[in-house]
Amino acid sequence: MKIVDARVVVTSPGRNFVTLKVETDEGVTGLGDATLNGRELAVVGYLRDHVVPLLVGTDPHRIEDTWQSLYRGAYWRRGPVTMAAIAAVDVALWDIKAKVAGLPLYQLLGGASRERVRTYGHASGRDIPELFDSIRARLAEGYPAIRVQTGVPGLERVYGVGHDAASDAARPVVEDWDTAAYLRSLPGVFDAVRQEFGPELVLLHDAHHRLTPIQAARLGKDLEPYDLFWLEDCTPAENQDGLRLVRRHTTTPLAIGEVFNTVFDYQTLVGEQLIDYVRSAVTHFGGVSPLRKLFDFAAQHQIKSAIHGPEDISPVGMAAAIHLDLAIHNFGIQEYAGHTPLTHEVFPHAYTFTDGYLHPGEAPGLGIELDEELASAHPYEPAYLPINRLQDGTIHDW
Numbered sequence: 001m002k003i004v005d006a007r008v009v010v011t012s013p014g015r016n017f018v019t020l021k022v023e024t025d026e027g028v029t030g031l032g033d034a035t036l037n038g039r040e041l042a043v044v045g046y047l048r049d050h051v052v053p054l055l056v057g058t059d060p061h062r063i064e065d066t067w068q069s070l071y072r073g074a075y076w077r078r079g080p081v082t083m084a085a086i087a088a089v090d091v092a093l094w095d096i097k098a099k100v101a102g103l104p105l106y107q108l109l110g111g112a113s114r115e116r117v118r119t120y121g122h123a124s125g126r127d128i129p130e131l132f133d134s135i136r137a138r139l140a141e142g143y144p145a146i147r148v149q150t151g152v153p154g155l156e157r158v159y160g161v162g163h164d165a166a167s168d169a170a171r172p173v174v175e176d177w178d179t180a181a182y183l184r185s186l187p188g189v190f191d192a193v194r195q196e197f198g199p200e201l202v203l204l205h206d207a208h209h210r211l212t213p214i215q216a217a218r219l220g221k222d223l224e225p226y227d228l229f230w231l232e233d234c235t236p237a238e239n240q241d242g243l244r245l246v247r248r249h250t251t252t253p254l255a256i257g258e259v260f261n262t263v264f265d266y267q268t269l270v271g272e273q274l275i276d277y278v279r280s281a282v283t284h285f286g287g288v289s290p291l292r293k294l295f296d297f298a299a300q301h302q303i304k305s306a307i308h309g310p311e312d313i314s315p316v317g318m319a320a321a322i323h324l325d326l327a328i329h330n331f332g333i334q335e336y337a338g339h340t341p342l343t344h345e346v347f348p349h350a351y352t353f354t355d356g357y358l359h360p361g362e363a364p365g366l367g368i369e370l371d372e373e374l375a376s377a378h379p380y381e382p383a384y385l386p387i388n389r390l391q392d393g394t395i396h397d398w
């Protein structure tokens with residue numbers, strides 16, 4: 001079997017998605033997601049100009065060898081553009097292999113370790129009443145776990161609260177930040193949520209890398225009474241040493257990794273068990289092959305999976321995630337923000353979301369297709385993630 005062509009399709013059925021379609025001489029095709037929110041076209045160029053020409057003529061069954069040749073052969077290691085491009089190839093080749101085998105991908109990854117995949121959804125509100133309405137909406141959709149984000153008193157516009165959480169303008173929108181006000185207000189928000197919704201609802205919170213280690217340690221301690229499932233991205237975790245301090249001071253579980261793209265980013269965090277959940281996405285981590293290896297490394301330290309699943313992971317990336325979630329032993333939870341109805345039409349899929357749980361379905365391969373005609377009717381639209389400024393104008397981490 002040989003790869004005869006590979007094409008990159010960019011479509012924007014609500015937001016931008018980059019998809020690689022690999023074609024073989026036997027007519028079997030595979031899809032991979034290469035979407036890098038706000039930097040989409042960098043990955044398109046990487047794939048079109050430097051990866052597709054290398055794929056044509058190779059054997060699609062040699063997934064590991066192809067992965068290693070793209071990773072090592074580039075000489076320039078790691079980074080989100082490279083790893084998103086390699087991820088798209090890896091996932092497309094797994095799709096082809098599983099289709100040829102006539103099996104859903106999870107069967108090739110060891111088979112199902114559970115019946116269904118638990119998810120969490122997003123609730124947010126500028127104030128408590130708006131937040132409660134949002135939580136009730138997620139509960140009505142069946143979500144068994146909910147990420148809670150709120151406005152901060154005195155701030156006009158906070159990331160992910162009361163508007164589209166990601167790429168929503170052709171230039172970055174400016175949002176506000178004030179760490180002291182946030183640290184003062186958030187414990188009261190969780191107190192109100194617990195009083196309204198009781199002790200059993202599974203609650204999460206994302207700090208979007210905004211805190212220093214000592215601030216994160218304080219927040220973790222202050223949130224302990226509210227029994228969070230996790231506190232996510234409490235600090236910019238590329239400073240891995242900082243997590244030692246956070247960890248010494250709080251028993252609030254920690255989740256990190258959506259911006260990481262190789263296992264090397266996790267050496268200290270996993271090796272010293274400084275976190276509880278690894279958050280990388282198939283799409284940004286070089287694909288199913290390396291993410292599976294990360295989960296095996298994490299398992300040695302009783303750390304579980306929590307694959308990143310915002311709206312900007314395409315249904316192709318989501319499908320790959322759900323197959324992995326079903327197969328691995330140390331599954332924790334799957335983020336699932338859902339997609340617009342038009343996105344589901346552009347990417348018809350076998351996976352299902354029922355009562356808050358996902359299942360990859362039983363179609364051979366990833367169980368996903370791309371309606372190229374519909375995709376081409378919704379072309380790329382320039383869009384950027386917002387930026388964050390303190391009240392004096394200083395740029396801040398998210």
Ligand code: EZ4
Binds near residue numbers: 037160166
């Ligand atoms: O900010 O996917 O946990 N989810 C998140 C997301 C990310 C976006 C960035 O593209 O933090 O909302």
Ligand code: CO
Binds near residue numbers: 206208232233258
């Ligand atoms: Co996050």
